[in-house]
Amino acid sequence: MQTVKVGNMSARTGEKVSGYVQVKGMDIELPVTIICGDKEGKTVFISGGVHNAEYVGIQTAIEIASEISPSQLTGNLIILHLMNRTGFEHRTMSLVYEDGKNLNREFPGSEQGTVADKICHTVVTEFQRNADYYIDLHCGDGYEELIPYVYCVGVADPEVAHKSREMAEMVNVAYLVQSPCGSGGAYNYAGSCGIPSILIERGCMGRWSKEEVKLGKEDIRNVLRYLGVLEGDVSERTYHPVDVGIVIYKNAAHTGCWYPTKRAGDTFKKGEILGQVKDYFGNVLESCIAEMDGILLYHVGSLCVIKGGSMVAYGENVNQQ
Ligand SMILES: [Zn+2]
Missing domain, CATH: 3.40.630.10 (Zn peptidases)
Structure with a gap:
């Protein structure tokens, strides 16, 4: 027992x-x-x-x-x-x-x-x-x-x-x-x-x-x-996860409005703009530039972005096709 x-x-x-x-x-x-x-x-x-x-x-x-x-x-x-x-x-x-x-x-x-x-x-x-x-x-x-x-x-x-x-x-x-x-x-x-x-x-x-x-x-x-804890066999899956390698987590340097140019799951090249932070008049405060070829894992999906808070996270694009 x-x-x-x-x-x-x-x-x-x-x-x-x-x-x-x-x-x-x-x-x-x-x-x-x-x-x-x-x-x-x-x-x-x-x-x-x-x-x-x-x-x-x-x-x-x-x-x-x-x-x-x-x-x-x-x-x-x-x-x-x-x-x-x-x-x-x-x-x-x-x-x-x-x-x-x-x-x-x-x-x-x-x-x-x-x-x-x-x-x-x-x-x-x-x-x-x-x-x-x-x-x-x-x-x-x-x-x-x-x-x-x-x-x-x-x-x-x-x-x-x-x-x-x-x-x-x-x-x-x-x-x-x-x-x-x-x-x-x-x-x-x-x-x-x-x-x-x-x-x-x-x-x-x-x-x-x-x-x-x-x-x-x-x-x-x-x-x-x-x-081996639950009975039965592992079921068929649509995906078999691929290791994305290095992940870059980028925080915002300003509080303001966030305008992404990509969607989660998109791939991109080094140097591409992933989004911009603007003030309440539409002036650009910062641009978020990709530091490597990558796959966007997540980003801010709200209009509000906060200084020191998350902005984007992306992995190395090892799955490029
Ligand atoms: Zn969580």
């Missing part, structure tokens, strides 16, 4: 339990489902809503928690439906309501800090502590347009990085990014602790659709099947 314990919740072999786990030292409660397989095996942690306006990931977590039963599992799932709950309930886009911090820059957090630090600390000490593998569900933020792609851990033990890449290759998206970071993001931190981890980007602009959620759920099922 196996028991999986997360905060004040626990489930035993063959049980599925849903409820709330308290953020340590706070009165914030996070919605969680633990599914303990009929057969014992590895534990996979799945989280949605690290960024609370990334609705496809949140709805995917909610539905996968409802649909998978213990009889289908050799091992366990711990599903955190929504990590930034107060942000969600105040519709802050990505930031924690109480302190304005981006959760995915605060891992591993601490017991002493502000709300974001405490959420990260709880996720590390209660959720990641139990995990053999980790899948983090994101989208473009409420103001970001992106094409679906997947990140895998890069700064980790070679075996962990290799396993992370194999998990990412199960995801039905065109592009893959191996992360050069070992901290900050929830999955980067987990990877540095020896947990093979991926981050899936699917959906954007504060929207969600049944079709995207269906694709998101199939991504999770295929990763779980590959890991």
Whole structure:
């Protein structure tokens, strides 16, 4: 008999339990489902809503928690439906309501800090502590347009990085990014602790659709099947992700209005203008120039762009045809 314990919740072999786990030292409660397989095996942690306006990931977590039963599992799932709950309930886009911090820059957090630090600390000490593998569900933020792609851990033990890449290759998206970071993001931190981890980007602009959620759920099922945790064979996929190599993340130097010239998924040559920031009279404040041939992974999709905030992210165009 196996028991999986997360905060004040626990489930035993063959049980599925849903409820709330308290953020340590706070009165914030996070919605969680633990599914303990009929057969014992590895534990996979799945989280949605690290960024609370990334609705496809949140709805995917909610539905996968409802649909998978213990009889289908050799091992366990711990599903955190929504990590930034107060942000969600105040519709802050990505930031924690109480302190304005981006959760995915605060891992591993601490017991002493502000709300974001405490959420990260709880996720590390209660959720990641139990995990053999980790899948983090994101989208473009409420103001970001992106094409679906997947990140895998890069700064980790070679075996962990290799396993992370194999998990990412199960995801039905065109592009893959191996992360050069070992901290900050929830999955980067987990990877540095020896947990093979991926981050899936699917959906954007504060929207969600049944079709995207269906694709998101199939991504999770295929990763779980590959890991031997979920019964059945990996299903046919439209895409087999190609590594885009180096990724350039460009932040805006000015606050103003953003006029993109490309769409997410477009390819371009070094030197092309990807968009411009203008003032409220139409005067150009800056042009965003491609520093290499590339593929646009995401960019700001709202009129408003903010100084120091994201503007574009693009990878090396290794898939040029
Ligand atoms: Zn995100």
